[in-house]
Amino acid sequence: MIRASELNTLQYDADLCIGCEMCVIVCPHGVFSMAGSGNGSRNAQVARLSRPDACMECGACQLNCPTEAIAVESGVGCAAAMIRSALTGQQDAACDMDVEQEQSCCG
Amino acid sequence: MTQTDPSDSQPRIRPTESIITPANRRDHFLARWGVHRGGHRVEPGLYALGNPTPSSPVFVTANYTLSFDTLRSSLNGHDGYILVLDTQGINVWCAAGKGSFGTDELVRRIEATRLHDVVSHRRLILPQLGAPGVAAHMVKQRSGFRVQYGPVRAADLPQYLEAGQSTDEMRRVRFGLRDRMTLIPVELVHVVLPTLLAAVVLYFVGGIWLSLAVLAAVLAGVVLFPILLPWLPSRDFSSKGFLLGGIVALPFALLSAWQQRDAAWWLTILAPLAILLPMPPLTAYLALNFTGSTTFTSRTGVRREIFRYVPIMAWLAGTGVVLAIALAIVRAVV
Numbered sequence: 467m468i469r470a471s472e473l474n475t476l477q478y479d480a481d482l483c484i485g486c487e488m489c490v491i492v493c494p495h496g497v498f499s500m501a502g503s504g505n506g507s508r509n510a511q512v513a514r515l516s517r518p519d520a521c522m523e524c525g526a527c528q529l530n531c532p533t534e535a536i537a538v539e540s541g542v543g544c545a546a547a548m549i550r551s552a553l554t555g556q557q558d559a560a561c562d563m564d565v566e567q568e569q570s571c572c573g
Numbered sequence: 574m575t576q577t578d579p580s581d582s583q584p585r586i587r588p589t590e591s592i593i594t595p596a597n598r599r600d601h602f603l604a605r606w607g608v609h610r611g612g613h614r615v616e617p618g619l620y621a622l623g624n625p626t627p628s629s630p631v632f633v634t635a636n637y638t639l640s641f642d643t644l645r646s647s648l649n650g651h652d653g654y655i656l657v658l659d660t661q662g663i664n665v666w667c668a669a670g671k672g673s674f675g676t677d678e679l680v681r682r683i684e685a686t687r688l689h690d691v692v693s694h695r696r697l698i699l700p701q702l703g704a705p706g707v708a709a710h711m712v713k714q715r716s717g718f719r720v721q722y723g724p725v726r727a728a729d730l731p732q733y734l735e736a737g738q739s740t741d742e743m744r745r746v747r748f749g750l751r752d753r754m755t756l757i758p759v760e761l762v763h764v765v766l767p768t769l770l771a772a773v774v775l776y777f778v779g780g781i782w783l784s785l786a787v788l789a790a791v792l793a794g795v796v797l798f799p800i801l802l803p804w805l806p807s808r809d810f811s812s813k814g815f816l817l818g819g820i821v822a823l824p825f826a827l828l829s830a831w832q833q834r835d836a837a838w839w840l841t842i843l844a845p846l847a848i849l850l851p852m853p854p855l856t857a858y859l860a861l862n863f864t865g866s867t868t869f870t871s872r873t874g875v876r877r878e879i880f881r882y883v884p885i886m887a888w889l890a891g892t893g894v895v896l897a898i899a900l901a902i903v904r905a906v907v
Contacts, residue, residue, distance in 0.1 A: 473874060491739070529707070
């Protein structure tokens with residue numbers, strides 16, 4: 467596993483990639499792209515980290531990777547929820563910001 | 574086949590259409606203003622859009638009215654099935670993050686609606702932003718249905734259906750001016766009560782201008798900040814908020830200094846400080862809280878920002894409030 471960026475917890479092991487492209491399909495920030503594996507392995511194309519700093523840790527790639535080549539500590543990047551959970555001592559304070567479907571989230 | 578015979582054991586398929594009625598629009602407006610949160614729900618289950626056949630596509634969405642309505646209106650002119658998951662009235666992306674728009678609920682809903690008997694194929698089209706909750710390979714294993722992730726925005730669905738896949742552009746989440754402004758009403762609703770209370774208290778403590786200053790600081794945080802977000806210099810939300818709060822506080826501080834121009838020299842300095850110290854951290858705190866509404870902040874990044882800036886905010890705001898109270902006492906005595 468290679469730590470992808472100093473800014474987030476994304477880790478990726480290219481050796482486990484089977485080239486299914488799911489991570490490229492699910493990532494909303496274009497973190498992954500497909501590239502030639504270059505070593506004549508079983509797959510002509512494997513995923514590569516093209517924008518690792520853009521990862522928002524939503525966890526979609528990890529969940530949809532069938533070979534567990536991706537790991538990320540997923541969670542919501544929501545200050546309100548994190549401060550609330552720190553103050554109330556709860557581990558996972560619920561997010562109350564059910565906003566818009568397409569563009570935004572409670573984080 | 575829009576509705577099955579109730580005497581049949583087959584679960585009901587509800588009819589729906591692409592038209593957005595005035596009643597729908599009213600519901601969307603109220604949802605945007607945070608009225609009756611969690612109450613903007615669609616009954617979970619299977620819906621027939623137009624006149625679908627067993628080979629028509631199946632679209633999956635959340636049971637939040639805005640999610641369901643955005644989907645069905647985007648599919649104007651298309652026939653298909655809409656499978657609505659029970660996400661307790663929460664939109665797709667947020668529900669996926671919590672797992673209620675997830676593998677378990679999807680598999681359960683497929684079985685409850687007997688989707689196997691309704692359609693002849695084994696494909697589901699899910700919104701891409703449902704992916705943080707759904708493991709496509711697990712759905713295939715448990716239900717036999719193959720999950721295909723569609724575009725981020727329902728508006729791109731017709732183009733997706735035609736091409737059979739999303740373009741890179743359709744896979745990217747955006748956060749344009751319009752998207753940011755859509756969030757302002759609900760941000761306002763969140764702060765309106767404590768803000769008005771603070772404004773009334775400050776009116777009696779320090780007069781009308783102090784009262785207006787706190788209103789300006791709050792409005793800068795929840796209205797100006799979302800609008801100006803990409804254009805404010807610096808990287809993180811807190812420093813952007815400090816900057817904006819400082820700019821908004823400056824006229825009030827100068828006015829305060831001018832009002833105290835004939836007072837003792839220390840009062841001419843301290844009175845504006847009672848505004849310059851607490852206002853920017855208030856705006857910055859509201860700015861930091863906006864992270865939860867954006868489409869790109871990570872948990873790691875936000876945690877780092879909280880540890881770095883919240884102590885500074887608390888210290889500045891605390892000092893400012895103590896100073897303002899001290900000045901009010903001095904004025905009352907003198």
